Amino acid sequence: MAVVLVIAVLALMAIPSMQDTALKRQVKEGIALADVAKMGVQTVWALSGDMPANNAAAGVPPRDKIVGNMVKDVNVEGGAITLTYGNNASKALDGKRLTLRPAVVVGEPAVPVAWVCNNVAVPNGMEVRGRNDTDIQPSWLPVECRGGEAKK
Numbered sequence: 001m002a003v004v005l006v007i008a009v010l011a012l013m014a015i016p017s018m019q020d021t022a023l024k025r026q027v028k029e030g031i032a033l034a035d036v037a038k039m040g041v042q043t044v045w046a047l048s049g050d051m052p053a054n055n056a057a058a059g060v061p062p063r064d065k066i067v068g069n070m071v072k073d074v075n076v077e078g079g080a081i082t083l084t085y086g087n088n089a090s091k092a093l094d095g096k097r098l099t100l101r102p103a104v105v106v107g108e109p110a111v112p113v114a115w116v117c118n119n120v121a122v123p124n125g126m127e128v129r130g131r132n133d134t135d136i137q138p139s140w141l142p143v144e145c146r147g148g149e150a151k152k
Helices: 002-048
Strands: 071-077 080-085 097-104 114-117
Touching: 002 071, 002 080, 002 097, 002 114
Parallel strands: none
Antiparallel strands: 071 080, 080 097, 097 114
16 A cells, blocks of 8 residues: 555656646747748848837738647747747647747847847847747746846
8 A cells, every 4th residue: 555655646746747848848849930930030130220020020921820730829029029829739838928039239230130038148248129928937948948037
């Protein structure tokens, strides 16, 4: 009986960890869809020195037309790219958002954009643009989306 109890306790401790791992994998899979919008934002920045206001200004399809297995829309706002999870993602992620914000060298549009996920610190000498609308709990974020508070 004691062995069964120990196994049950160990299983109860392992289940949340396994769920977090599965959710992290789904979030990471969804991030790849942001590449569609990244190219548009980078191009507008390089040509004009400004960030696109929305999907149309970035030259990418409307937000509800950029969809994937884990993501139900991709929205560009002020250069920031926000993914809204849904479709085949876990119910825990349904409607949750993750934002990738562009970090740029001010006045130097020839320098490529660095993408800052959630609140990861901005690289030295760069300035982050756009608003972070991430509302996914930190334990579900892949490691590249966690870190110290971003500089404003």
